[in-house]
Amino acid sequence: MQTSNNAKRFEQAVLPHLDAAYNLARWLTHNEQDAEDIVQEAYLRAFKFFHSFHGTDARPWLLTIVRNTYYTWIQQKRAHEPIAYLDEEIEQAGSDALNPEELVLQSMNHDLLREALEQLPVEFREVIILRELEGLSYKEIAAIIAVPLGTVMSRLARARKRLQYYLTCRMNKE
Amino acid sequence: MNCNDTQQLIDAYVDGELDLVRSLEIERHLQECASCMQTYKNRQALRTAISNSSTLYHHAPASLQKRLQSSLHTASKVAPSPRTVVWRTLIAAAALTLVLVLAWNAFRMLTPPPASGSLTQQVLSSHIRSLMPGHLTDVVSTDQHTVKPWFDGKLDFSPPVVDLKQQGYPLIGGRLDYVNNRSVAVAVYHHQEHVINLFMWPADQNASQETTTITQQGYHLISWTRAGTTYWAVSDLEEAQLQDFVRLIQQNTQ
Numbered sequence: 561m562q563t564s565n566n567a568k569r570f571e572q573a574v575l576p577h578l579d580a581a582y583n584l585a586r587w588l589t590h591n592e593q594d595a596e597d598i599v600q601e602a603y604l605r606a607f608k609f610f611h612s613f614h615g616t617d618a619r620p621w622l623l624t625i626v627r628n629t630y631y632t633w634i635q636q637k638r639a640h641e642p643i644a645y646l647d648e649e650i651e652q653a654g655s656d657a658l659n660p661e662e663l664v665l666q667s668m669n670h671d672l673l674r675e676a677l678e679q680l681p682v683e684f685r686e687v688i689i690l691r692e693l694e695g696l697s698y699k700e701i702a703a704i705i706a707v708p709l710g711t712v713m714s715r716l717a718r719a720r721k722r723l724q725y726y727l728t729c730r731m732n733k734e
Numbered sequence: 735m736n737c738n739d740t741q742q743l744i745d746a747y748v749d750g751e752l753d754l755v756r757s758l759e760i761e762r763h764l765q766e767c768a769s770c771m772q773t774y775k776n777r778q779a780l781r782t783a784i785s786n787s788s789t790l791y792h793h794a795p796a797s798l799q800k801r802l803q804s805s806l807h808t809a810s811k812v813a814p815s816p817r818t819v820v821w822r823t824l825i826a827a828a829a830l831t832l833v834l835v836l837a838w839n840a841f842r843m844l845t846p847p848p849a850s851g852s853l854t855q856q857v858l859s860s861h862i863r864s865l866m867p868g869h870l871t872d873v874v875s876t877d878q879h880t881v882k883p884w885f886d887g888k889l890d891f892s893p894p895v896v897d898l899k900q901q902g903y904p905l906i907g908g909r910l911d912y913v914n915n916r917s918v919a920v921a922v923y924h925h926q927e928h929v930i931n932l933f934m935w936p937a938d939q940n941a942s943q944e945t946t947t948i949t950q951q952g953y954h955l956i957s958w959t960r961a962g963t964t965y966w967a968v969s970d971l972e973e974a975q976l977q978d979f980v981r982l983i984q985q986n987t988q
Contacts, residue, residue: 567810571803578802582794596798603802605830607809608823612831624837628830670789677790691749692784693791698751703841717745720780727780 570610573618574603580619580694581626587689588630590678602629620700627686627704676726684719691716735759740770748777754862755951854948854955856913861931861953861968864909864920870929871907871922881908885919893919893934894963896986903930903979923979925971930979933966945980947973956980960987 581602585595602625606613613621677685683705690701698712705712735756740763746752747760764771784790864870873884882895888910897905902925909920911933918935937959945958954976957966965983969976 567806570806575799575802578794578799579791582798583792586792592795595792596795596801599794599798600802600805603806604809607806608827609830609834612834624834628833670787673783673787674790677784688784692781698746698749699841703837706837706840713746713751716749717742720745720777724776724780 566610567607570607573613574606574610574622577619577622581622583693584623584626584686584689585630587677587685587693588627588682594633598626598629598633601633602626605629619694620696620704623690623694623696624704672727672730676723676730679726680719680722684715684722687712687715688719688723735763737763737767737770740764740767741773744770744773744777748774748781754859758862758866853914854950857933857955857957857966857968858950858953860911860913860920860933861955864911864922864931865929870909872909874907876905876907878905881905881921884908885910889917889919891919891936891963893921894987895919895921896983898923898979898982898986901982903982925969925975925979928969928971930967930969930971930976932983933968934963937962937964945984947977949973958984960984963987 578599581599582595585598585602586592589595589598602622606622606625609625615621677688680688686705687701690696690704696704698709701712702709707715740760743752743756743760747757752760764774873881875881875884876897876899878895878897882893885893885895885908895905895908899905903923905921906924907922909922911918911920913933914935916935918933921932921934923930923932941959941964943959945956948955948957953968953970954973955966955968956976957964958980959965965980967976967980967983969979971979
């Protein structure tokens with residue numbers, strides 16, 4: 561009886577955040593099948609440890625588990641994504657030479673925007689997803705990725721510079 | 735605030751994560767600096783592009799929800815596992831719990847304590863907030879006989895409202911605010927394009943009768959208590975002018 565109550569509570573508190581869990585997993589893995597596997601694994605973990613959740617909003621808690629599940633999975637796969645630090649180049653290239661009106665026009669091109677996000681190294685990609693697509697606060701993001709607030713701020717800044725740089729380059733090519 | 739500081743903080747500003755004082759400093763800098771303004775516009779354009787692009791959000795397929803529900807159903811009914819599995823689960827559970835506990839402790843440590851702040855800081859913040867567009871007045875009137883009754887029914891005290899138009903400090907309206915853990919009345923005055931906020935609330939028993947002047951972040955705050963009411967006058971006027979204003983208020987609220 562206790563167990564089925566627990567299951568019901570879990571369904572009410574955690575299942576509604578399935579889209580958020582899947583969206584994060586999908587952006588982390590680049591792949592639908594892997595995302596589904598990770599979400600399923602994360603939900604089982606979340607269910608097991610549901611008794612340790614005492615907050616009011618289960619979404620950041622669930623996203624923490626999704627992210628941890630992803631990093632465990634990727635370590636097992638030993639498929640490290642190459643992380644290239646290009647920031648100096650980016651700053652020299654003057655990313656702010658980009659004309660904002662053109663950027664707005666480009667926003668019609670969803671594919672290019674998606675491509676720009678996909679090519680970001682994972683530590684930048686995840687902060688953009690959590691901030692721009694999930695609308696989480698710096699504090700919540702800091703808790704999920706287990707870094708100080710200041711790191712969230714600087715990572716977001718660098719992620720956006722990279723996006724802008726990428727979009728500018730692609731636009732100039734076309 | 736210079737370009738370097740602004741570039742460092744522009745993302746937090748765009749995300750609405752900066753405190754009010756630094757937000758205002760950034761706004762001031764953006765007005766003066768075309769290059770930082772360009773950065774700001776680019777950030778805005780990028781954010782708009784991402785949030786307007788509905789196809790970027792991946793929604794979970796319906797089949798996944800069904801699959802989850804059935805596997806949760808099984809998980810909640812599953813019989814106790816053999817001993818080895820139990821141990822392995824326990825170890826994994828301990829490890830994950832530790833991670834979660836650490837993460838949530840970090841989360842809580844990062845959470846700033848509730849901003850109680852000193853009374854001075856509260857009054858000053860309220861003054862600065864009132865200067866943002868649309869925050870200055872709840873009731874716009876140059877007539878003390880409109881402003882004073884407006885407060886009735888909204889507060890558990892009746893604040894003295896006087897007009898000092900003749901003396902060069904016209905009343906422009908009133909506002910409700912929340913300071914010192916209570917609702918307070920604010921009468922708003924103008925003097926040569928400067929705004930003066932006059933906060934009023936019933937005095938505590940041990941409120942100081944003396945007139946105290948504090949200068950903070952370029953603003954002057956003068957506080958005093960008369961006839962059971964505590965007053966705080968805040969403005970970026972020169973100190974002598976604000977003191978003049980305070981003297982006039984004191985004379986008219988005897």
